[in-house]
Amino acid sequence: MSSSSLNPSAPGASRPAPTTEGTSAAPSEGRAGWTGHAAVLWAAAYGVLALVWTLTGTGFPFGVNDPGAQITLLRGLTPEVGAPVFAAVLLATAVATLAMAGRHAVRLRGTPRALLLTFGYTVAALLLVVVPTENVLALTAYAPMLILGAPFGWPRGIDYSRVLTWSLANQLWCMVGGFLIAFAVLAWQRRSRGACARCGRERDISAAHRARTVRWARRAAAVAVVIPLLYSVSRYAWLAGIPLGISDQMLHDLRESGGVWAGAGLATVAVIGAVLTLGLVQRWGEVFPRWMIGLAGRRVPIRLAVVPAAYAAPIVISGGLGIITSPQIWHMMGYSKVLVLTHALWPLWGVALAVATYGYHLRRLPACATCGRRG
Template sequence: METTTPPRLKNLALAGTLLALAAGALWTLRPETVPYAGTSEVLLGTWLPQDRLGLPLLVASLLGTAALTAGSRLPRAAFGGVATAEAATLLVGYQGSATMPTFGYALAMCIPVLLVVVGALAIVRMPRWRVPLLGLTAGVVAAGAWSGVLTWSNVRSTLGAIVGKLADSPFFFANLATVAVGLAWVALLVTTFPGAVRRATGWVTRHRRGFTVGAILCAAPYGLARLMWLTPWPLENLLDTSTRLELDDSTRLWGLMLGSACLLGAILTSGLISRWGEVFPRWIPGYAGRPVPVALAAVPGFTVATALLAGAPSMMAINIDGTLQGWLVALLVFPFAPWGILLGLAVWGYLGHRQVQHAAVTTQLAAVPR
């Protein structure tokens, strides 16, 4: 298997696969340690009982470890098959209804900190925006306090409930680990067939703006649905008039955090086709004018795209009830499948664009007389 795989990536994938191998062996020998409260939380759980849920992970990890250990002695086609099976097992088989909430909760918890840090930097480093930003901040805080939603007790109870739920949920860490190792295997697969990937990258790069705009638009419905929790008309009540959803202030605040997470995600996605997504803006101290590391956009972008695609089947199953309304809700309000596909293609196009830029700079430097 002669590939362009960096040794660091191979070592990282091997370490993750060995951890998956240990987890698969533990779950097989002691089924009570399987970190999923119900087998419906992962796709494989629809076919296997909980006491057999560790077997696919054990077998796939054994194959992956053997393939990585064999190295160049293994034909490239065979390694590609193993890498595909490994990635499918980790990113499809062991994902399900818990995947998207896991990443959604984690991102929403970061929103208050990110807003404070970014807002403070913008106020200090951008004098023209100082007064509008301070006025907007004061208005949001005043409106939240007046409505009774944004109070210290609600903030504390909401964050405490989220932290407690994540800490008490073993699948939180299992989801993070399986997604991380699965993405490492995807990277191995990409470096194994550079020619095919290079040709596809050219097409994706040419259409990256359309993919990025589509991903931004997909973030709007879900974010709007959660922000409507702040109003007297939650979307759930508008869709089903036979029942009325009553939300307490803590839940409304949680809706604000989720909606803000979607808004932040849309803004960050727009950076894939913006100048500030390639060079740090001048208001970021210490990094102004420096190139943005490609991994800073690629790693979280591909991770979120994977989480969206992994959570899409369960969200569609929950909302599709055979009626037209169910299909509309699944496709328009929770468009996780197209959102994940478009976001993945947008990040891929961003990578291709940055590679073209790097090649152009390298060519210019080579032409400079020495």
């Protein structure tokens, strides 16, 4: 293999010419334009719905109107305040994303650009982290059991109409909007600084930058593995009849109600998540291991690892913040504050998972099909 094939900047190396705005940027605009216009439609439609909540006084699904959410960052939010605020913010977001979408997006520099970026990312963060309650995290963790057990009537006594509520549906819909807005803002940020809207690279990524990112990703992955394991230990102890961090009476009540099995199920999901997080920094996270019949030796699709982690990170952060800010959780009878602290680490868990996922993405990022940049 020649040196020119390894080094894209070497004489004779072949690579696509970087696109420039107004020339061959069409492939780059395809994906960026799709997410941008989807974000506009989402924000406009949901903003109009929030306006209907405001005018009719009914339908607002968050805050005090969500009795199923015991731990939420929007506790105490009334429809009289929440509905018009949602309507105003979402309709303003529709205008902002429209200004950033497609080839005719506004071109800003300096403070106006920074303000528009800040607004867009803030709205995305609110939709991804503040709006979801612990019920989104619980539904995600219980989903495998609910899906596999539904045909057999297990778990018994589950009323799916009470699980999939109007409020929960809106929380999931807000997460969809949060991701769309984040992608739309990111694409505009890239284009406005002259980078490729598809991959975000302005130049080939240096080996030094890649090495630094990988080091930080490994440290973050270690944090994202340890924290869920700390949570799991107590739940498995309860299943074994050991009142680790709780009173004997609380353990008795959990065993009588079957709560220890629910806790063990959540602990198992957390352990599986910790193992999968290791794949973000291990070789088997890039190539399917030999024991996976039919897939052994094949490359793991990047999105197969990145998409679930990108979904999990914000709901873990949201769940942790909800616990930290909940007054009653710190005064729960028979529940050790040490266990509360293991939940309070969840925001760190979510951030660490996001960093580890970014490192995995950057490490495996191929040459861009649009601009040809590598690294």
